Amino acid sequence: xxxxxxxxxxxPGAVALRSIDGSGAVTWAEAASVVERLATRLRSLDLGxxxxxxxxxxxxxxTVLAHAGALLxxxxxxxxxxxxxxxxxxxxxEESDTRVVFADAATEARAREAAAGRPExxxxxxxxxxxxxxxxxxxxxxxxxxxLLFTSGTTGRPKAVQLPPTTFGGxxxxxxxxxxxxxxxMAGLGxxxxxxxxxxxxxxxxxxxxxxxxxxxxxxxxxAAAILDAIGRFGIATSVMVPTHFxxxxxxxxxxxxxxxxxSLRCVVHTGAACPVDVKxxxxxxxxxxxxxxxxxxxxxxxxxxxxxxxxxxPGSVGRAxxxxxxxxxxxxxxxxxxxxxxxxxxxxTTGRGIRYEGDDAKxxxxxxxxxxxxxxxxxxxxxxxxxxxxxxxSDMVVSGGVNVYPAEAEQALAAHPAVGDVAAFGVADxxxxxxxxxxxxxxxxxxxxxxxxxxFCRERLASYKCPKAIHLVDxxxxxxxxxxxxxxxxxxxxxxxPA
Numbered sequence: 001x002x003x004x005x006x007x008x009x010x011x012p013g014a015v016a017l018r019s020i021d022g023s024g025a026v027t028w029a030e031a032a033s034v035v036e037r038l039a040t041r042l043r044s045l046d047l048g049x050x051x052x053x054x055x056x057x058x059x060x061x062x063t064v065l066a067h068a069g070a071l072l073x074x075x076x077x078x079x080x081x082x083x084x085x086x087x088x089x090x091x092x093x094e095e096s097d098t099r100v101v102f103a104d105a106a107t108e109a110r111a112r113e114a115a116a117g118r119p120e121x122x123x124x125x126x127x128x129x130x131x132x133x134x135x136x137x138x139x140x141x142x143x144x145x146x147x148l149l150f151t152s153g154t155t156g157r158p159k160a161v162q163l164p165p166t167t168f169g170g171x172x173x174x175x176x177x178x179x180x181x182x183x184x185x186m187a188g189l190g191x192x193x194x195x196x197x198x199x200x201x202x203x204x205x206x207x208x209x210x211x212x213x214x215x216x217x218x219x220x221x222x223x224a225a226a227i228l229d230a231i232g233r234f235g236i237a238t239s240v241m242v243p244t245h246f247x248x249x250x251x252x253x254x255x256x257x258x259x260x261x262x263x264s265l266r267c268v269v270h271t272g273a274a275c276p277v278d279v280k281x282x283x284x285x286x287x288x289x290x291x292x293x294x295x296x297x298x299x300x301x302x303x304x305x306x307x308x309x310x311x312x313x314x315p316g317s318v319g320r321a322x323x324x325x326x327x328x329x330x331x332x333x334x335x336x337x338x339x340x341x342x343x344x345x346x347x348x349x350t351t352g353r354g355i356r357y358e359g360d361d362a363k364x365x366x367x368x369x370x371x372x373x374x375x376x377x378x379x380x381x382x383x384x385x386x387x388x389x390x391x392x393x394x395s396d397m398v399v400s401g402g403v404n405v406y407p408a409e410a411e412q413a414l415a416a417h418p419a420v421g422d423v424a425a426f427g428v429a430d431x432x433x434x435x436x437x438x439x440x441x442x443x444x445x446x447x448x449x450x451x452x453x454x455x456x457f458c459r460e461r462l463a464s465y466k467c468p469k470a471i472h473l474v475d476x477x478x479x480x481x482x483x484x485x486x487x488x489x490x491x492x493x494x495x496x497x498x499p500a
Contacts, residue, residue, distance in 0.1 A: 002138045002178060003213030004068075008032035017061045017216035020193075020230045024061045031065060031210070036138055037131035038069025044134075047075060047099045052148065054078040054096070056089060056111050057104035059198050059220045062127050066102040067198065067207040069131070072174065074143040076162065078150075079199040082107050083463040088158075089114035092150055093121060095160055095359070100124060140175025149201060149298050151357070151404060158409075160358040163201060165351075166301035166324070181212040185292060189266045190237025194218040195227060195245060196402065201298055202240040202271045209238075224248040225256065232261030239265075242272035242402025244433055246283050257286065265290045271302075272402025273434045274390045277316050284308055293318055295388070297376045298404075299355040299367075303327070303347050304388050317387040324350040327388050329381055334369050337381075342391055345380040348373045396487065398427030398435045403465060405437050407487075410468055413461040414439060414454060419447035422477050425468055426487045428494050438494055439468040442477050470494075 001009075007016065012029035019025075026034075047053065053075045057063040070077045078096045080089060082104075093101065093114055101123045103111035108125050115121040124130045146163035171177040181187055186205070192214050196203035210216050217234045219227060222245055230236060250257075265287055270280075271294045284291055289308035295318035296303040304327065306319025321327040329343040330336055337343040349355075352372040357363045367374045377395025380388055398405045407425035414423045421444040427435040441454060451471035458467040472494065477485060 002072075002140070002174065002211065003182070004028070004035065004211050005032050005138060007213050015215065017064055017210060017218060019061060020217055020219040020226055026061050026065070031068075033135065034065050034128055034131060035069045035072060037133065037135045038065070038127065039073040039138065040134050040136045041131050042070060042073035042075055042100070043136075045099065048097050050097060051075045051145065052078055052096045052098045053100040053102070054080050054093065054098045055102045055198070056080040056082065056084075056107050057102060057198075058082040058106055059194060059203075059218050060104065061216075061218055062104065063102075063198055064194070064207055064210060064216060064218060066127055067204065068210055069127075070102070071144060071147075071207060072138055072142065072211065074145055076145040076148050078148045079204060080150075081197065081199045081463060081465075083465060084110070085461065085463060086110040086113035087461070088463060090117065092158065092160075093118060095150075095158075096148055102127060138174060140173060140178070142174040144171065144174055144177045147201070147204065148358075149199070151298050151406075159360045159363060161299045161356070162358065164299065164301045164353065164355070167201070177208075178212055181208045184208075186238040186267050186269065187212050187214060189214075190264065191215045191217055191234050193227070193230060193234075193236040193239040195222055195239050195241050200272075200403070202242075202269070202294075202402075205240055205269075214238075222248070224252055228252065228256070228260045228262075231265065235264040237264055237266045238268065240269045240271065242270060243275040243279060244273075244401040246270070246275065246279050247432055250279065250282055250286075262287050267292060269294050271295070273399040274316075274318060276434075280311065281315070284312070295319060295390075297355070299357065300325075300347065300349075300374070300376065303376070306387070310387075314383070314385070314387045317383075317389050319388060320386045321347065321388065326350065327382060327386070328373075330369065339382050339384045342379060342381045344375060344394060345378050345388065345390070346373050346375045393427075396426070398437050400427070400430070400435050400437060400465070401433040405466055407437065407439075409462060409466050410437060410439060410458060413458045413467075414441060414471075416461070417449070417454060417457050419443050419449040420454070421445075421447070424477050424485050424487065424490060426490045426494075428491050436469045437467070438470045438472065440472045440474045440477055440490060440494075442474055 008028040015025050016028040016031040053070045055066045101111050111123045150158040192209050194206045269292045293306045294302040303325045304319040305322050326348040349372045354372045354374045379392040380390045396407045410425040411423050422442040425439040430436040
């Protein structure tokens with residue numbers, strides 16, 4: 001029997017998941033009922049060859065149940081950011097051939113607009129009602145499929161990435177999947193706090209923990225004071241956070257931090273971006289040795305890991321490579337570099353798989369040095385003990401608040417404005433977010449437009465988190481004779497500026 005169902009039988013009235021404010025509580029019996037009925041309904045539908053459904057909703061207990069039911073229905077779940085525009089969602093639905101979209105009150109209108117051109121795609125808002133009454137018990141032999149997430153690149157169009165086999169520990173059925181989850185670092189320790197948005201792979205680990213029988217507390221959004229209060233109030237044992245979360249928690253008044261009860265914390269995994277040394281050290285001093293870092297990407301899963309004691313001995317490291325990966329550093333010509341020398345960071349996947357971008361063979365090939373040897377676009381070094389240190393990026397991607405932001409998407413949107421002649425978007429250092437996206441714009445001759453108007457134009461076409469925090473009007477972007485930009489120079493020029 002699946003642990004979720006076992007808990008429903010043993011403690012039907014106990015709370016399985018709730019919102020951070022205590023509202024919307026769902027018991028184990030209610031959770032098992034919704035998830036099994038939802039999985040039964042989805043299994044009965046023709047969802048196409050890849051069995052794709054989407055969850056396009058904000059953080060809430062119902063969103064977790066939608067993810068869980070779809071996961072256990074042997075579907076490939078497309079986790080869609082609740083902040084996307086209808087046009088952005090429509091693109092993802094078309095690319096993934098999604099047949100069912102689970103939405104909420106805030107996303108329903110955009111979901112229906114996005115699905116308007118797809119008669120085969122149904123939009124569902126009433127999760128419990130749509131699931132119906134038929135309920136087939138989940139069986140360990142039922143299949144499971146990884147989520148499908150969208151990541152972008154130099155073309156400015158998001159590309160689908162099916163989460164790699166390492167996400168499920170290589171399991172091919174529900175029984176094996178649950179066994180892998182229960183062996184994971186966070187499972188079975190106590191209530192888990194969903195602190196990040198449920199369209200990212202890290203926070204989605206909460207769905208797996210619920211299936212494995214762990215209680216969840218869901219934060220609709222990250223509010224540092226509310227998060228800190230919830231840790232003590234609900235006895236939170238585990239969570240997944242990003243460095244920006246730590247920065248905002250440390251920014252709370254000293255008396256608030258001193259009065260907080262964090263004794264229940266056992267394991268907080270941080271991911272999304274490298275954590276500044278002083279920030280991580282401060283959290284360790286406050287919370288104790290509970291921080292575990294998982295470094296990797298959506299397309300690869302975790303490639304490096306480091307625990308608190310190891311990190312204190314190797315401050316600044318993201319850890320050593322974890323199986324099936326091996327880390328290596330090469331020069332610009334792909335030749336291996338010795339320990340201590342900075343270069344392009346690659347990983348060898350000993351299974352030979354590497355990473356894959358569906359429908360983009362060129363991007364897949366560009367990420368590989370040779371078959372199975374891939375990069376996530378960063379510069380780093382290895383020490384004599386094999387610990388990896390990230391020092392810079394050589395790809396354009398910006399990691400802002402733990403979220404991947406792709407300059408090409410903003411560039412493409414801004415370039416559509418009739419006054420824009422040329423545009424370059426780039427990341428600059430930010431104390432709160434780690435990095436923030438900014439853009440330099442060269443106007444067409446005779447054109448006159450304010451940066452605020454360009455920002456508004458961009459936000460009409462893209463989710464706000466994908467848009468620049470500031471736009472700088474320049475006479476010349478400084479392209480060379482081959483039309484190339486020096487984005488490192490742009491980052492250096494604007495990196496000390498405060499966004500308007």
